[in-house]
Amino acid sequence: MDIVVVGSVALDSVETPERRVKDVLGGSAVYFSWAASYFSRVGIVGVIGDDFPARHIELLKSRSVDLEGLKKSAGRTFHWVGKYGSNPNERETLSVCLNVFEGFRPELPPQYRSADYVFLANIDPDLHLEVLSQLENPKLIAGDTMDFWIETKRTSLMKTFKKIEMMILNDSEVRQITGETNLIKAGRALLSLGPGIVIVKRGENGALLIGEDFLFSIPAYPVENVVDPTGAGDAFAGGVIGSLARAGAMKEENLRSAVVCGTVVASFCVEDFSLDRLRSVSEEDIMSRIEDFRHLTDF
Amino acid sequence: MDIVVVGSVALDSVETPERRVKDVLGGSAVYFSWAASYFSRVGIVGVIGDDFPARHIELLKSRSVDLEGLKKSAGRTFHWVGKYGSNPNERETLSVCLNVFEGFRPELPPQYRSADYVFLANIDPDLHLEVLSQLENPKLIAGDTMDFWIETKRTSLMKTFKKIEMMILNDSEVRQITGETNLIKAGRALLSLGPGIVIVKRGENGALLIGEDFLFSIPAYPVENVVDPTGAGDAFAGGVIGSLARAGAMKEENLRSAVVCGTVVASFCVEDFSLDRLRSVSEEDIMSRIEDFRHLTDF
Numbered sequence: 325m326d327i328v329v330v331g332s333v334a335l336d337s338v339e340t341p342e343r344r345v346k347d348v349l350g351g352s353a354v355y356f357s358w359a360a361s362y363f364s365r366v367g368i369v370g371v372i373g374d375d376f377p378a379r380h381i382e383l384l385k386s387r388s389v390d391l392e393g394l395k396k397s398a399g400r401t402f403h404w405v406g407k408y409g410s411n412p413n414e415r416e417t418l419s420v421c422l423n424v425f426e427g428f429r430p431e432l433p434p435q436y437r438s439a440d441y442v443f444l445a446n447i448d449p450d451l452h453l454e455v456l457s458q459l460e461n462p463k464l465i466a467g468d469t470m471d472f473w474i475e476t477k478r479t480s481l482m483k484t485f486k487k488i489e490m491m492i493l494n495d496s497e498v499r500q501i502t503g504e505t506n507l508i509k510a511g512r513a514l515l516s517l518g519p520g521i522v523i524v525k526r527g528e529n530g531a532l533l534i535g536e537d538f539l540f541s542i543p544a545y546p547v548e549n550v551v552d553p554t555g556a557g558d559a560f561a562g563g564v565i566g567s568l569a570r571a572g573a574m575k576e577e578n579l580r581s582a583v584v585c586g587t588v589v590a591s592f593c594v595e596d597f598s599l600d601r602l603r604s605v606s607e608e609d610i611m612s613r614i615e616d617f618r619h620l621t622d623f
Numbered sequence: 624m625d626i627v628v629v630g631s632v633a634l635d636s637v638e639t640p641e642r643r644v645k646d647v648l649g650g651s652a653v654y655f656s657w658a659a660s661y662f663s664r665v666g667i668v669g670v671i672g673d674d675f676p677a678r679h680i681e682l683l684k685s686r687s688v689d690l691e692g693l694k695k696s697a698g699r700t701f702h703w704v705g706k707y708g709s710n711p712n713e714r715e716t717l718s719v720c721l722n723v724f725e726g727f728r729p730e731l732p733p734q735y736r737s738a739d740y741v742f743l744a745n746i747d748p749d750l751h752l753e754v755l756s757q758l759e760n761p762k763l764i765a766g767d768t769m770d771f772w773i774e775t776k777r778t779s780l781m782k783t784f785k786k787i788e789m790m791i792l793n794d795s796e797v798r799q800i801t802g803e804t805n806l807i808k809a810g811r812a813l814l815s816l817g818p819g820i821v822i823v824k825r826g827e828n829g830a831l832l833i834g835e836d837f838l839f840s841i842p843a844y845p846v847e848n849v850v851d852p853t854g855a856g857d858a859f860a861g862g863v864i865g866s867l868a869r870a871g872a873m874k875e876e877n878l879r880s881a882v883v884c885g886t887v888v889a890s891f892c893v894e895d896f897s898l899d900r901l902r903s904v905s906e907e908d909i910m911s912r913i914e915d916f917r918h919l920t921d922f
């Protein structure tokens with residue numbers, strides 16, 4: 325396995341001003357793995373309930389996502405219910421039912437332990453620490469978190485920062501962790517907490533890559549019809565790590581390309597609910613949009 | 624004269640969390656002309672009161688800004704008082720004293736009427752129409768406006784859109800004029816009202832150039848110490864029009880470069896109050912930061 329992602333596999337119900345969908349395939353590990361699969365071999369560590377439809381399993385397998393690490397437990401699958409207003413950047417979480425995810429203890433199958441690239445999606449930082457102890461010398465560990473863990477588990481989060489080389493976070497999270505308003509200052513402050521690289525996801529405002537001695541900034545790919553932004557951040561991370569795993573070396577130019585790959589996969593993700601847009605997107609579509617993006621930003 | 628700008632010349636009092644300055648040089652025509660002066664010859668049409676300090680006149684002349692069109696009237700100079708919170712993107716206007724600017728009727732000196740490039744800074748659209756009637760066949764008319772005119776003078780504004788080739792506006796203004804939330808859709812909707820080109824200023828989120836058949840998007844230049852954002856939008860516009868006037872042809876590649884020049888001049892502008900940072904910035908400094916910006920966005 326090139327890449328292992330540890331995160332949620334979910335059934336989401338989402339409401340937008342135009343439409344509402346119920347119990348669609350979602351979860352950070354799902355969006356991440358689908359996006360990464362365009363570039364590298366990826367396996368999921370997560371848990372589903374006995375209500376999880378077989379067709380979702382088939383869908384993930386159709387992109388060769390490895391599901392050896394996906395456990396089935398008695399009970400219902402993690403369920404998230406959210407709503408977007410006319411501004412797609414404003415999300416309201418209406419309900420979260422952890423269900424089988426509540427007792428989730430990530431356990432890596434033997435063949436996952438030697439993965440070169442590991443992505444710790446947004447889960448309890450104490451679980452991140454458990455995953456870290458199961459790894460055998462990975463090339464890159466990347467991670468995500470959210471406001472809830474920043475507020476309630478700061479000590480554990482700080483411990484993970486000493487072991488996670490790359491944090492991929494929203495701008496609001498970087499500001500919350502560091503207490504800095506200016507995003508460049510906030511990014512650099514985060515580097516001083518441990519990670520060697522910070523990638524800031526800025527939604528429709530693009531992305532920022534901050535290293536010890538370099539900075540890379542790009543706008544978002546312009547999407548005229550944003551249907552549902554759910555999963556865009558995880559799809560972005562999947563594109564980034566997938567691209568890095570394919571490139572094979574953590575050089576600055578590879579990191580820059582990886583951020584572009586993440587941007588482009590995320591831009592497809594938001595064009596429909598769930599994986600509905602991505603499931604019809606080929607590697608050629610991604611390469612073609614990367615060329616569009618190059619032209620968009622060229623001067 | 625290559626470029627003529629019609630707009631305000633002001634004395635500003637500005638408060639930020641760190642400092643407060645009183646009666647410093649400001650106004651849209653001042654920031655615009657200073658920025659444009661790095662690239663082309665520019666003259667100001669505006670009005671000052673008898674309290675306007677001679678040293679400000681000398682400063683503008685030191686960058687060869689032409690002041691033939693700057694009238695002095697009995698009374699006090701236009702005065703703006705504003706305040707920024709810890710987020711420099713949130714501005715509060717505490718007071719506006721129009722003073723001599725209240726009765727301002729722009730009158731172009733004969734040698735300005737044949738200017739190739741004209742920028743109508745944010746003033747009453749009825750005054751824009753008066754300026755337009757005084758012009759002899761310019762190559763490009765560009766303009767700006769603000770929420771107040773969009774609300775109170777929509778009919779006049781729509782008339783100006785039929786005659787102004789390029790609008791340089793904030794994202795909030797583009798959304799307000801068109802009623803579209805999505806910025807790409809909003810930009811295209813604005814094109815349908817008349818202008819052939821729309822440039823959207825997005826502050827720390829960069830800039831967007833929208834033409835009939837092309838799109839160009841760039842992030843902001845990362846500034847770690849934003850001292851005072853006042854005038855950044857006008858400095859941006861000055862960099863854009865100055866660069867275009869120097870290039871001489873309205874080709875897509877020149878438009879792209881112009882947006883980068885605007886971005887870079889604006890990034891210097893916010894690093895101090897008034898023109899305090901820009902007054903020590905040379906053409907070489909601008910060229911050097913353009914190269915930094917190229918590296919920042921390169922992949």
